Amino acid sequence: MMTDTTGTRTRDRSDDGPWVVAGVDTHKDTHHVAAGSAATGAGLGDMQVPATPAGHDQLHDFVRSRGRIRMIGIEGTGSYGAGLARALRAAGAPIREVIRPKRSQRRRGKSDPIDAYAAAGRALAEADALPVAKTGTGPCEQIRVLLVERRSAMKARVAAHRQITALLTTAPDAVRTRFARLSGGELIGALARTRPAPTADTPASTTTRTLRRLARRHRILTDEITDIDTELRALTARAAPTMLATKGYGVITTATLLVTAGDNPDRIRSEASFAALCGAAPIPASSGRTNRHRLNRGGDRQANWALHQIALVRLSSDPRTKVYAARLTATGKSRKEILRCLKRAIAREAWHLLTHPRPAPRTDDLRRLRHERGLTLTQAAHHLNTHPARISELERGTRPDTTLTAAYRQWLSTQQPQTHTT
Structure with missing residues (x-):
């Protein structure tokens, strides 16, 4: 059904007619779509559209004009076809992800129309076996973006640290001796605080300036990774609190x-x-x-x-x-x-x-229950065979653990609350 300019519900012509399947060969700037009959597999036409919101609408209208949409198979829903998949899903079109064929399987040659018709053929023949595309509209998509950034920041920080180590190994004796006893964060901090002479033209001064810049780069990347981890913790706690609270899941x-x-x-x-x-x-x-x-x-x-x-x-x-x-x-x-x-x-x-997510066990009342019983973190940690800091993290909800929470709550339930007399 569709709505005309007066607001009246009218019948969409795509509600009648034969069932059709379509396939899309996706690219960075354009998409090529081909439609075929769901009954006979015969081709019903193909066209190329720009990879823009207007092009997505044009592609959807083209397929609907051929009949009722049974399925649209899209190649690359996680890359070039991500925007198209979101647009078609929002329009209510049934979509599936079509795996790109190997080169050895391209016996009919390769072109955009051939690939689009091949995608339509696989959508028709393997409808029940094709994977459902990711929606890419919720917290998991946010997490994916942050993980991409985190991996690149981690690689860059490791590269900076390796370069610092390599330069210190070959540095002049005065520079190497000055930082020989330092490592890890102390080394990075000491290098970042150095004040080499800006005008000195010696290998030692140039090496020191380079080490300072690398150390500051290392610090910037560390701050970036810390900010990313903070966002990731909040998103994962919202998307999968029970998984995050399960033993072994960080x-x-x-x-x-x-x-x-x-x-x-x-x-x-x-x-x-x-x-x-x-x-x-x-x-x-x-x-x-x-x-x-x-x-x-x-x-x-x-x-x-x-x-x-x-x-x-x-x-x-x-x-x-x-x-x-x-x-x-x-x-x-x-x-x-x-x-x-x-x-x-x-x-x-x-x-x-x-x-089948289950709600994570609550931990916001554990501190109050412990105080009511006059117990210390050390006593609780000794009974549960862990560290007091771990119990504190559990009570504050910064590091949840379903198994430890259940054991802690059970132990607290066996302790008698203290009674205060006046």
Whole structure:
């Protein structure tokens, strides 16, 4: 249905007629769309439109003019086709992401119309198997942008630190001796505070000025990363508070998994699909009498890294994970095999946390309950086998932990409140 200039609801001609499917070959400046019959697969025409909001509307009108839209397959919904996917989704068009074919599969040659018709053909033939595109309109898209910035800042800071180390190694003796006993933050701070003579024309003065500039660059990047981490913590706490409060999940690992799932995690149909997306699903490699699986080197490598970091944290500090690892070790599995099994289990857990989120346990009343019972942070930490600072972080909500919160609350419930007499 559509509304005319008088506000009256009229029937859109696309509500009648044959069903059509379309495919879009996306580029930086233009998109090429091709439409085909959903019944016969016959081509119904193609056109090129600019990659602008007006071009997106023009593309949608072109497909609707051919009949009722069953599906539009778009190549590159995470890159050149991101804006088009958002525009078509807002217009109510059913869209799917079409994977670009390999070069070896392009037997009919390559051109924009050929690629667009091929995308339409895959949308028609593989409608149920094609992945649902990310919406890119919520906090996960914000997190993705921040992670892109953070990775570049981290690489630049590492590069600056390496350059400082290399220059100090080859610096004149006076410069090298002056900073020989310093390292880490102390070294960066000392270099940033130096005041070399601006007019001195010696290798030592030039090296000192260069080291000061690199140290100040290092400081600027550190401040930038700190600001990014603050934003990421707030966004992840809003998007996935339960995941952030689960043992082993930090801000960066949670943010990475959120970006992998997208703002519409229900697009991932099963936990097995999510594990495959993260490259944590082992691939069968059996032949004859050999029955085994091999490592999956595909999938989202950033998500695989996040699962690996969570597995390492749990192996070092989670009693249940240690018991699980000991049981697998007894069966003859190596540490690499144990990590693969653990990452697969964590992928299953992460999928449930993303698609079936539960409210995070409240922690804002823990400090009050502890004070009512006359208990100190040291007493609570001693009972829970942790540090007082960790209990303080839990009470302030700066570092949530579902398991520790439950144990802390249970222990507080067994303590009697103090009664004050006058």
